[in-house]
Amino acid sequence: MDIYLPIAGLSVNALIVVALGGIVGLLTGMVGIGGGFLTSPILIFYGIPPPVAVASAATQITGTSVSGMLAYRRRKGVDYRMGAVLIVGGVVGSLTGGLLFRLLQRSGQIDTVIALLYVILLLGMGLLMAREAAVALAIFKPRTSARPVRRHNPLIAALPMRWRFYQSGLYISPLAPLLLGFVGGLLTSLLGVGGGFIVVPAMIYLLGMSSQVVVGTSLMQIVVVTAVTTVVHATTTKSVDIVLAVLLLLGSVIGAQVGVILSQRVKPELLRMFLAIIVLTIAFRMAIGLGWRPSEIYSVEVL
């Protein structure tokens, strides 16, 4: 079933795109990680121009994250104050990322930068997840350090102008979450990812936020920042393809709900291990791709 994408300017098989959205949604629901990092590379691989893939993936993430955020809100798992700080940082990051995207596009380096960033992020995330899952499955035993783990990072505690974040149980400077939000926003507009896989671990290990509000607050930031990114891309690069986004959403919102149900039946550690293997495979494939002679030496950009 071919459907013509009016902005991307080509026809795609609608069922494949819906299925792709479904797989990404399934991962989101099962493991709690937004699958944005899978969507844009696969769309690009499928022949969709990178700006359209990134912009439409951002639109899709808004939809997938909102249902998760609503669920956390019912359980009071959102720290609005922290979320607001993250959003301010995220919006600035998204706007900066938009500018950077244009600059890199003009100099012709956007593909290389996207691929390099993906390799670094996916390798890091895959290794961390694999280690965590291996520990949980008792395949691997970590060396327990003699030092007691400090909840507050000394560098962050040294920042001036402290605020109280009651629900996160923190008394820290808003500069740290502001910077974190900035990085998340930058990744959203450059790569079309939610950035949760960077922001969530940083919230836990660097900021020391209480774990009940981490995911909900991160989702709140992702919903707003991806929405802003969509509007930014719509007005600057004009590459949001609403038909593509709807196809992806149809699959992913249903996939996410099914994923939540499935996740209650499967051992979460096994799931994480499985995801870690997928992520590492993609990372290795992309890393090799950077070094291999590409099938196309020449590329054309219409001015």
Added chain:
Amino acid sequence: MRRLPILRLLAPLLLGPLLAGAAKPQLVPDVSQRQIQIQYSFAGAELLLFGAILYPGGRVPTEPADIAVVVRGPVEPIVVREKKKVAGIWMNVESQRFRSAPAFYAVASSRPLTELVDERTAAIYELGLQNLQLSPGAGVDTEQQRRFEAGLIDLRRRSSLYFEAPRGVEITQRVLYRAHIMIPARVPVGTYTAETFLIRNGRVIAGAPREIRIEKLGFERFVAMAADRWSLSYGFAAVALSLFLGWGASAVFRRG
């Protein structure tokens, strides 16, 4: 349906002897479609270029003329980039601008072009992929220019945006000709031209070019226009749609 226009073309052919004043053969070209519409499941289109050759006196010579047809898309300024290995990574290093590259170019002829015309004539009429006038940017050596041109042509050839069909024109009874040109799904919208050339003894007689409009229609046209003209509202609409679908799915599953 296809026969009708051909019949209509036969009429001037029969009148030909009456009108024959000029010694040179004449060309009556036409195309099957003046408009190609891009809609929800557009997977490309097939264009038929056909027509008749009118010989003076209505007598068909023993050595008949040849036909070449050219379909050309809108001209765009482009940048071609070339990847090289830098520190173990393949990345874009050099680039070359071309001010006028056609988005689509197809040439079909009744015999290979090299047998029909000499290089100079081919260059004048831009017959063949080697003779496209791409207007490269100034200040680069010809060797590099040629390399980038070859890269561009090879790339677009493999995505069916450029092609040559050396025996793609069929001539029946030495009078009627027809050629099929495939327009792939990935072409940009705009005004395309279809030109027919009558070639005899290395000399070219050009027929009047026909315009073909390729445009988006209906919903696709509306979306593309909204994205371009009301981009802010379009962005908000995309966000609203996305929020609605996400919220809707969670509401449905919570009840179920």
